[in-house]
Amino acid sequence: MWLRLFLVFIGSAWLVISNPAAAGIAILQYHHIGDDTPRVTSVTAVELETHLAYLVEQDFTVLSLTEAAAYLAESRPLPERTAAITFDDGWRNVYTEGLELFKKYQLPFTIFVNPELMRETPHLYMTWDQLRELQDYGATIANHSNSHGHMTWRQEDETEAEWLARQRADVVDAQAEIEAELGEQPKLFAYPYGEYNPELEAMLAEEGYIAFGQHSGPWGEYTPLTAVPRFPAAAQYANLATLQTKLLSLPLPITEVEPQSMVLEHETKFPELAVSLAHSDDLAPAQLNCFAGGEVVEPVWVGLTFTMQTPQPVPIGRSRVNCTVPSKSKSGRFYWFSQPFIRPDSNGRWPD
Ligand SMILES: [Zn+2]
Incomplete structure (x- = not known):
């Protein structure tokens, strides 16, 4: 046994x-x-x-x-x-x-x-x-x-x-x-x-x-x-x-993302993102960086979930938040995650 x-x-x-x-x-x-x-x-x-x-x-x-x-x-x-x-x-x-x-x-x-x-x-x-x-x-x-x-x-x-x-x-x-x-x-x-x-x-x-x-x-x-x-x-x-x-x-081992829809309300200028990860020994949470509208955003960690809010109002139309964190075992390689957002105009539409 x-x-x-x-x-x-x-x-x-x-x-x-x-x-x-x-x-x-x-x-x-x-x-x-x-x-x-x-x-x-x-x-x-x-x-x-x-x-x-x-x-x-x-x-x-x-x-x-x-x-x-x-x-x-x-x-x-x-x-x-x-x-x-x-x-x-x-x-x-x-x-x-x-x-x-x-x-x-x-x-x-x-x-x-x-x-x-x-x-x-x-x-x-x-x-x-x-x-x-x-x-x-x-x-x-x-x-x-x-x-x-x-x-x-x-x-x-x-x-x-x-x-x-x-x-x-x-x-x-x-x-x-x-x-x-x-x-x-x-x-x-x-x-x-x-x-x-x-x-x-x-x-x-x-x-x-x-x-x-x-x-x-x-x-x-x-x-x-x-x-x-x-x-x-x-x-x-x-x-x-x-x-x-x-x-x-490398793909970030993500188990859950909020919001579930990329399409925001028109009124939501500063969307909040919450991302939950599976446990991995290969990445250090403190090294995770997010980028929104050309700015670096510090995520806040609670357990295996990080949250962040865009520092600038998101524009009407499509935009993205990108997050990366280095792999410990594979030198020079990064885990990569991107969350797309769409903010509609007041008529619920946006440009191509
Ligand atoms: Zn196409």
């Missing part, structure tokens, strides 16, 4: 020591490839190639989103350096500027498309034939809704149930069209503008989707499958020095 207890103890101690800081998947998020498209959502082909070459040279395992989900579902330890690549909207330039790079690097990637927009303004978007061709070079074609609206917005004459039914149809119809063109596809969804609320998350879970946002952070075992973060990799985020920190970041 004592021997058995001793072996159990040794076994679990070994597990804890062997995997003190579980790695996650850093998902890169792109839109346009080009130098004549809006810079804020663009990488040039040269920048994209720099990123792809870096991933290969630095021994990153680049997974498709489906492979990444399988690792987490089966609790298989992820390779120390794991990344995934995504493109939103299906812009035509992803084909024209990217095709040669996709052929050269042979890495998996996902393109989230809006079938309704492809029909309405075809010259802006890839054709189904182009998407089919990219499938031969590693692309998974996934769902970005039919119409790319602000999904949380309710129309004035709409009940809550009618609003949710409209959003469900926007997702389900888009998937039906994607599958009519390309055959059965994995149920992967990227929220337009990265905007969602608990009702949309519940609907997507019911429909069997894994859903991706636009707040930053790696995807780990504690990440809700209806709010998977991604790192924007365009514009000022495209340089390798900052991207490197993100690609090597």
